[in-house]
Amino acid sequence: MKFYTIILVLLTFLCNRILAQNADKGYLYKIGIKDSVYSEILDENRDIWVHLPNGGKLNPNLKYPVVYILDGGVQLSALVAVYEYYWGNYLPKMILVGVSNQYNRTRDLTTSDIGNPNMKSGGAKHFAEFMEKELIPFVERKYPVTNYRTLIGHSYGGLFTINMLVNHPQSFRNYIAIDPSLDWDNQKFMNEAITRLKTQGFAGKSLFVSLASPLDRENENATIEEVLGNNSESSLVSRSKLLFIKAAEQVKENNHLNFLWKYYPDDIHATVPLPSILEGMRWLFDWYQLKDANVYNNPETLPEVLEKHITERAEVLSKHFGYPVPPADEEMLNMGGYMFLQTGQPEKAKLFFGLQVKYYPWSVNAFDSMADFYISQNDSKRAEESLRKAYELSGDIAFKKKIEQLKK
Structure with a gap:
C-alpha cells in the first residue's frame, strides 16, 4: 500500500473520530472553547475562544504551535475549517485562539487617533501591550502551546497585524494581513510601516498580505497599474495596500522578510478572509508538507x-x-x-x-x-x-x- 494511501486512511479515520468527539446533542460540530482574560491594561474582560487539536484530548507530554486570529467571534470558524481539512499533511497540529473584538474594535485595532468624538481610535499600542503582557502569557499558562506563534487579522485587524510585525516583531513568527486598512488616517501608519521595512531587519519573519476587489469603487475594471498611477479618492483604499505591497517586494531581499501577497479579483472585502486564510496558512507552512513522496511510495526503497x-x-x-x-x-x-x-x-x-x-x-x-x-x-x-x-x-x-x- 502506498504511503500516501496510508496517510489518507489515517487522516480519514482521525477526522471522523475528532468530529465525533466534537459532536454535542443538537449540533453536528462545535468549535472553540470560550474563555476570558481580565486585562488591567484595557481595564476589561476580553473573551477568547480556544480550539484544541484531537477534539480537546491532548497528550500532556506535547505542546503545540499557536495561531491567534483577531475578530475571533467572526473569523475563527474560517480558520478552523481550513485547519481541520489541512492538518496532517499540510499543517501541523495547532491550538487556535480567536480573540474577540466585538466591542471597542476601532479603538483597539487602529494605530492613530483621528479625533472623531463619536468613535474612539488609536489604541493599537495598548492592545499590543495587552496581547504581549497579558493575553499571550495567559494562553501559555493555561494551554500547552509553544512560542511558535502566528497572527491573523482582517481589515482593521490586518492593519493591527502589520503594526505588530513592524513595531513588535518579537511576539509572532508569522503574519497574515487580510485586506488591511492601510488607508487609515491618510496613510499615516502605511508610511511609517514602509519606512520600517526599509530600515529594519525581519529575518525569520513571514508575512502574507491579501487584497480584495474592487480596486476602485467607481471603476470595477480598474487594473493594479491604473490604481498605482492615480491619486483618486475612489481607489485610495486599494492604493494604500498596493503601495505597501510594492515597498515590501522591493526591500525583502535586504530586510530578509519572507513575503508574499495575492490579489483576489473575485472576492470582496467581506468574503476574502476564507481564501486568504487557506492560501496564507498553506504558504506559511509550505516547509511542513511531506516532500519526495516517491521515496515513501516506492516499495523498492530501502x-x-x-x-x-x-x-x-x-x-x-x-x-x-x-x-x-x-x-x-x-x-x-x-x-x-x-x-x-x-x-x-x-x-x-x-x-x-x-x-x-x-x-x-x-x-x-x-x-x-x-x-x-x-x-x-x-x-x-x-x-x-x-x-x-x-x-x-x-x-x-x-x-x-x-x-x-x-x-x-
Missing part, C-alpha cells in the same frame, strides 16, 4: 534510505519551529508501521514502530505496538521487553497477562 528521509524531515521541522519536533504525528507513525507490517514489509514496519518509540518515549501505545511487531516476527524476548515497558508506563495489568501468554 529502509535505510527511508530512515534518512524521515530523519531529514525531523531536522527541517525542528529548524523552522526552533525546537525539537518529531517527523510525524504519533498516530501516523503507528498506522504506517501496521500498514507496512500487513503488506509484508517488516523492516519498514520495524522502522516506523521504532521511530514511534524514539520520538514518543512516554507512549504506552508505542511500546505495545513494538511488542506486536516482535510477536509477528516470533521474537518473544524483545516482545516481552516492550510489554514490560508498556506496563511500567501504564500500570495496566493487561500487559502482564500478555507477557504470561508469551511464556506459555
Whole structure:
C-alpha cells in the first residue's frame, strides 16, 4: 500500500473520530472553547475562544504551535475549517485562539487617533501591550502551546497585524494581513510601516498580505497599474495596500522578510478572509508538507534510505519551529508501521514502530505496538521487553497477562 494511501486512511479515520468527539446533542460540530482574560491594561474582560487539536484530548507530554486570529467571534470558524481539512499533511497540529473584538474594535485595532468624538481610535499600542503582557502569557499558562506563534487579522485587524510585525516583531513568527486598512488616517501608519521595512531587519519573519476587489469603487475594471498611477479618492483604499505591497517586494531581499501577497479579483472585502486564510496558512507552512513522496511510495526503497528521509524531515521541522519536533504525528507513525507490517514489509514496519518509540518515549501505545511487531516476527524476548515497558508506563495489568501468554 502506498504511503500516501496510508496517510489518507489515517487522516480519514482521525477526522471522523475528532468530529465525533466534537459532536454535542443538537449540533453536528462545535468549535472553540470560550474563555476570558481580565486585562488591567484595557481595564476589561476580553473573551477568547480556544480550539484544541484531537477534539480537546491532548497528550500532556506535547505542546503545540499557536495561531491567534483577531475578530475571533467572526473569523475563527474560517480558520478552523481550513485547519481541520489541512492538518496532517499540510499543517501541523495547532491550538487556535480567536480573540474577540466585538466591542471597542476601532479603538483597539487602529494605530492613530483621528479625533472623531463619536468613535474612539488609536489604541493599537495598548492592545499590543495587552496581547504581549497579558493575553499571550495567559494562553501559555493555561494551554500547552509553544512560542511558535502566528497572527491573523482582517481589515482593521490586518492593519493591527502589520503594526505588530513592524513595531513588535518579537511576539509572532508569522503574519497574515487580510485586506488591511492601510488607508487609515491618510496613510499615516502605511508610511511609517514602509519606512520600517526599509530600515529594519525581519529575518525569520513571514508575512502574507491579501487584497480584495474592487480596486476602485467607481471603476470595477480598474487594473493594479491604473490604481498605482492615480491619486483618486475612489481607489485610495486599494492604493494604500498596493503601495505597501510594492515597498515590501522591493526591500525583502535586504530586510530578509519572507513575503508574499495575492490579489483576489473575485472576492470582496467581506468574503476574502476564507481564501486568504487557506492560501496564507498553506504558504506559511509550505516547509511542513511531506516532500519526495516517491521515496515513501516506492516499495523498492530501502529502509535505510527511508530512515534518512524521515530523519531529514525531523531536522527541517525542528529548524523552522526552533525546537525539537518529531517527523510525524504519533498516530501516523503507528498506522504506517501496521500498514507496512500487513503488506509484508517488516523492516519498514520495524522502522516506523521504532521511530514511534524514539520520538514518543512516554507512549504506552508505542511500546505495545513494538511488542506486536516482535510477536509477528516470533521474537518473544524483545516482545516481552516492550510489554514490560508498556506496563511500567501504564500500570495496566493487561500487559502482564500478555507477557504470561508469551511464556506459555
